[in-house]
Amino acid sequence: MIVCLCNRLNDKSVRQAIQTGAQKAxxxxxxxxxxVSCGxxxxxxxxxxREIETGDTLRETVAA
Structure with a gap:
């Protein structure tokens, strides 16, 4: 899924950046x-x- 249209960042690349230490957008x-372009x-x-920081995922939320 595309997260950032301006830079064509998908959710996979965003999650990878977070897992390698990114702490803010x-x-x-x-x-x-x-x-950041349009914001x-x-x-x-x-x-x-926040989702990754707290260990929550959409799957866990849906399963609950």
């Missing part, structure tokens, strides 16, 4: 070799950061 972009993806990426 700007870090995710930098890890992927791009810069429309920032809330979604921040949500992914």
């Amino acid at each position: 700007e870090d995710v972009h930098a890890s992927c070799g791009v810069e 429309g993806c920032l809330n979604h990426i921040e949500g992914m950061l």
